Amino acid sequence: MSSNEKHLKRKTLKLSHPNPLFEKWLQEWKDEAASRNSDTQYAFAKALQSLKKYPLPLKTGKECLILENFGTRICLLLDRKLADYKNLHPGNDLDITLSREPSLDNEAEAPMKKKPKTKSPKKSSKLYIPTLRSSSYAILVALNQHLKAAGPPGEMTKDELQKAAQPFCDTSMFKPLPNSYYSGWSCVGQLVNKQLVKRQGNPHRYSLTESGIDLAEKLPVVDEESSLCIPNISSPPKLTNHPRIRNENKTCTTKSPQKRIEKEVERPLNILQPVIPLGTEEISSDHHLTQNSESTSTSSEWEEVIFPPGSFQTILLVDTQEIHKGDELVKALEAQGTILEVRKLKVGDFAWVSRNAVGQELLLPFIVERKRLDDLASSIKDGRFHEQKFRMKQCGLPHCMYLVESHGQRQYSLPTSTLLQAAANTQFIDRFAVKYTANSHETVAYLATFTKVISRKFSNKTLLGCKKNMLPTFDIQDDCISLISFMEFNKTSGKTRKYSVKEMFIKQLVQLRGLSVEKALAIVGRYPCPRSLITAFQEGGNEKLLADIPVGNLSRKIGPVISKAVYELYNKSILS
Missing domain, CATH: 1.10.150.670 (Crossover junction endonuclease EME1, DNA-binding domain)
Known part of the structure; x- marks a missing residue:
């Protein structure tokens, strides 16, 4: 083999800095953090180093989640920066910014540059099929069955289509997915954009287009009671010749619900491959597709929750035990203009949540235990004092506060010096914040003021849902704050939970x-x-x-x- 043949056989195209914008922004954020002597500079440095090693271009910040040292916070910052860049440069194609340095001789460069032009038209001609038992799949199957039963044009209203599609879908067509804005019905817009479904009239009526009918005819029909997934083809191949297909309808923590629904229509599926449920080596007639729905419901607990700035309100939570002798405290707080709710708190007497428009809640990193001096004395004597502090330390909220309230009585079951010493130990040994108030009126004023302060502090921040065991260190200066949900807080803070x-x-x-x-x-x-x-x-x-x-x-x-x-x-x- 001649040296020329050897040279022509090895043709590679290497990209130098395939993601220059992301690298530039990460470097800027790293330098800015270093100038403020912030620890986030190390996070940006690690992410930048990981990005430079990746040889392929990335279109969005979300795609960076596949890289090491990239978390939800950095990816969100990149997406926001990218959106600002697109607004400032509407006519600029981001692909052009990729600086390419082919590692080829000049003789081989010309033919290599022409190849992408011949591939680009083929993208629009690809056949895309929605994931089995996804919401897009369910809508296409339901419309196709109605068309066969009722005849052309096969139109259905929204309510009719939702009810007909639900048996073919693992997610709800009516209620939003857990911790998201989107239900299974949200994919209809994508089907309309793909010209698979036709929407017309007022109120809207839905029917299949010609291409939608062709696609629906090729889909296997799998409802809740089906035990086999049999594609509508004349001679399917043997099961042993094909590997199992992973259930693509399972949720994933690295994609938001909206992105996942958008991808349902665009993800190709080989129709010739039979679909076997997860966890089975062979298909049997008595094995039902219950595992898919179970895995979906389990993984949905890990749905990503993001509250953009200004999309939520701060609410003070008051424990039910605080009003067992009357609701004077609640009335006084409402008179101060404080938005509050009375709930059963497993730990503490007061807490704060941020709630968005669809009712999702994230718990702000503050919790308050209120103690009148007489109650403090009795809790020290019966052991509740130390137990409550221990449970507050374990609840997952970084800022624990003790609110010590005086009142008219001067005689307690313990000396006043002992009570004040216990409060001082709580502040200097247990590292709690301790606030002293002279009476209940000062307590109300303090809670109302504190609510206004944290509401203003958090209003311009992005809040991210996070598991308790994955919470990063809290820093009020950060633009993105990771918080746990109120549900998880109450679930893991109860006295009846299993202790290690x-x-x-x-x-x-x-x-x-x-x-x-x-x-x-x-x-x-x-x-x-x-x-x-x-x-x-x-x-x-x-x-x-x-x-x-x-x-x-x-x-x-x-x-x-x-x-x-x-x-x-x-x-x-x-x-x-």
Whole structure:
């Protein structure tokens, strides 16, 4: 083989900086964060490094989610920046901005540049088929069946079509998807744009176009009671010759509901391949397609929630226990112009949610426990004081506040100095914010003012739904704030939830007098379970085993008194 033949055989086209705009913006954000000495500079730097390694162009910020070190926040910033760029440069084709450097000789460059021109017209001639049991699939099948039963033109109203399509769809045609604005019906606009469905009249009536009829005839008919997916073809191939097809109707956390519905019409499907439900190696007549709907409902809990700036309102939540003696507090807050709701809170007495137009709620990162001095005294005596602080620390909200309220009574079950010391320990040891008020009127004024402040602070920010175990560090200066949903907060904060061994160990330790939550965490950090602590005692540890364990950031230690108390708890059958 000649050297010339070898050269012609290896033709590659490499792109230098295939995503120059994204690289430029990430570099700008990195530099800006560095000038403010913000930790976000490292996140932008990692994302930029990952983007430079990717050899293909990306059309949107969402597509960057496939890359390492790209999260929802950075992708959202890129999409917003890209939208601004398109508004400023409406006639500019973004593909032209890609700087290409072919690694070929000059002799081979010309034929390589001509190839994209011959491929572009073929895109419009591709046959696209919606995903099995998706909303687009259901509408096409329902219209086609109605056309066969009623005859031309086969028109249906919206209500008729929704009811007829529902048996063929895993998602609801009536209600929005969980944590989204869109129901299965939202895909009708895409079908109309694809000229598969015709919409006319007022009120609208829907029917299939010629191309829609052709497509619907090729679709397999699978309703809720079907056990087999049989395409309308004369001689299907054997099942063993084809791999299983993944259920593309399952939700995905990296795509918004709107994008997923738009993709339903455009995702091609090989009609000749039989569709086998997930989790089966062979098709049997008694196996129903229930697994698809189960997986859809399970994964829908991970739907992405995004509140754009200005699309939500802030609401104060008041625990039902705060009004058991009357609704004077609620009336006083409403008189201050505060928007509030009374709900059962598993932790705390006051919290705040942001709610959008469709009723989705994200919990703002603040929670308040209100304690009158008499209630504080009784909670210290019966042990609720330490337990409540522990549960507040575990609830997932970074800013916990104690509101200590005085009132006319001066005689309590504990000395006032003890109560004030407990409040001070809560502030300096447990790191809670502590607010003192003279009476209920000051409490109302504080809550009303705080509601207005955080409402103003968060109104110009983008709020992102996030799982509790994936929450990033909260920074009020960020443009995008990740928050948990109120439902998850209440679900994971209840007293009846299942505790881990470590959590139960902490709850056990804090029952000892003088052993705070922070000291318990320090002990558990060294001995994560009772067995490890007992083993340490049995292997030669004495009463002072825990005395030198550091606590917090103030260079304090557990001390010999607490160490002795823990030693006696786990080593004496009869406690003194």
